[in-house]
Amino acid sequence: MNKRIIPLIMCGGAGTRLWPASREVHPKQFLPLFGTRSTFQDTLKRVSDAALFERPVIITNNAYRFMVLEQLAEIGLEADVLLEPMRRDSGPAIAAGAAFAQTRDKDANVLALAADHVVRDTAAFVAACREGLAAAEAGHIVTFGVQPERPATEYGYISPGDAISGQVRSVAKFVEKPNAETAAAYVKSGYLWNSGNFMFRADVLLDEYRKVDTASVEAVSDSVARAGSDLGFVKLDNDTFAAAKSISIDYAVMEKTSRTAVVPVACGWSDVGSWHAVWELSDKDGQGNAARGAAVFEDSRNCNVTTDRALVALEGVDDLVVVATQDAVLVSGQKDANGLKRLVAKLKVVAPQVTEDHIKVHRPWGSYQSVDNGERHQVKRIIVKPGGRLSLQKHHHRSEHWIVVRGTAQVTVNELIKTVHENESIYIPIGAVHRLENPGKIQLELIEVQTGSYFGEDDIIRIEDDYRRS
Structure with a gap:
């Protein structure tokens, strides 16, 4: 046998x-x-x-x-x-x-x-x-x-x-x-x-x-x-x-x-090596158009649309690829995979961030997504999986305000441990040792408003971490 x-x-x-x-x-x-x-x-x-x-x-x-x-x-x-x-x-x-x-x-x-x-x-x-x-x-x-x-x-x-x-x-x-x-x-x-x-x-x-x-x-x-x-x-x-x-x-x-x-x-x-290959494997309408996400086609043939959120409308075009994410849009000819390779090589020089990461960033405890940012503020949407928790950490350059919009958060701020429910908020001052966790059975969703002089991920000083990143 x-x-x-x-x-x-x-x-x-x-x-x-x-x-x-x-x-x-x-x-x-x-x-x-x-x-x-x-x-x-x-x-x-x-x-x-x-x-x-x-x-x-x-x-x-x-x-x-x-x-x-x-x-x-x-x-x-x-x-x-x-x-x-x-x-x-x-x-x-x-x-x-x-x-x-x-x-x-x-x-x-x-x-x-x-x-x-x-x-x-x-x-x-x-x-x-x-x-x-x-x-x-x-x-x-x-x-x-x-x-x-x-x-x-x-x-x-x-x-x-x-x-x-x-x-x-x-x-x-x-x-x-x-x-x-x-x-x-x-x-x-x-x-x-x-x-x-x-x-x-x-x-x-x-x-x-x-x-x-x-x-x-x-x-x-x-x-x-x-x-x-x-x-x-x-x-x-x-x-x-x-x-x-x-x-x-x-x-x-x-x-x-x-x-x-x-x-x-x-x-x-x-091997799904190009957007043309994705189109070949996708369901299509009577004019050969394929769509993942919200798309409308008029007098267009053999087009391929992938969109995260925005509606994509195509009129009078043939053999196009349109891929719309929340921070980048690609418009390309269907069959030139090498052209996209050359484009991405150029982007790695002029705008490397859009080749490396999405606005929505995945973490072992869930994800976060930048919603708005300015010179002295940044707003994020944070999702924490049931049982997930962020590292025990502090920041030298920013304070944070957390507003819970779904689920229940357990928040540590220095010596305080507090449960924060939907439509409630809590403030974390600059330098405070803090941690966020989800003790519930459903996803925890919150809005984080940061204010300060610097918002880089390297201003996270991890003191203790379940995922050994400290």
Whole structure:
């Protein structure tokens, strides 16, 4: 009987190809782009059948760890969460996941998946996993080759070779992203899209990686062996992990090993690498227009609108992308993903904040959102989850006034501990040691009015913190 598979979910990327919705601090894998769940949550649900899959391993970073936990809780799943000290691309990340899987079983079967991909046919994907499992157990590194739906230029391709077992084939060669003419020739010749998802025995992957870069594999393996525990997370050792070379798994292993195999699959896969890809996957009206949020179309065709709050109205235009968030608006042509990449590179120079964070900032206890600010004041809307509490802290440059609009707050101000109900308020003077927490069963919502000379987050002096940020 085949052993079960350990899913390894790669969740540390910070892609800005879906800017302004996706940003450095809150990237696309955590966004509900299609329906109510994020692609990260959908990926986890896809590999949640306990008959085939074991408890998943998620590899992410310190900035995303609480979003990972929150989104796991929302879908009722648990996982082992590994924290990378710094980004080293997919090679060291997958090696770390494989080394960790070996702490459960030295011959563990691992399925490495990107957290930001879409699969519309879960049954076909799971069938492909079953198809490829025997080849993986036999020592092959199996990649999933997607049957092309069109001559795409945004994906690499795989030329399948001889049959290995069932539908599984050897890999004759990997090829880079082609131009349109070459892509058409590849599709005609039976090439497959390279999905960038893999299945392998942990020991095989590490052995093949070690042949190419022994030092990096040893560094990553040492970082797993020396990992610590922090609030339930597995924190990889910083110094040893830092010694690993930053490289993708494709360049590190897949293009060099002789053990590759490919299982063809038609499962409605996309890496959601552009707003055009989002449009392709979205429901559309009779004129080809897709909308998430409030949008009205008149004499417009093949447009894609995503809006947080403002109504977007389009008239007399074709093939446009409009993405409206509360602090940025993108207007772009549908098909030039490279143009957006160039735009975001320019924004990182002239307006870096809009590429890094949203107005709504997520924290492990909830979120806050800037509503208004001036030279001597700032107004925020704060949400605290049931049972959540902020750090015990003080400020040198601002006082705060909290007005509760929903729920119940328990507030500490120096020696005073007070319960503040809806339509009540409390004042925190400059320099006062204070803390806000939600002792109730519903979300706590309040308006915070700050007055003073400086409002930066670095004026938060944490004295005590549940999330070890002090």
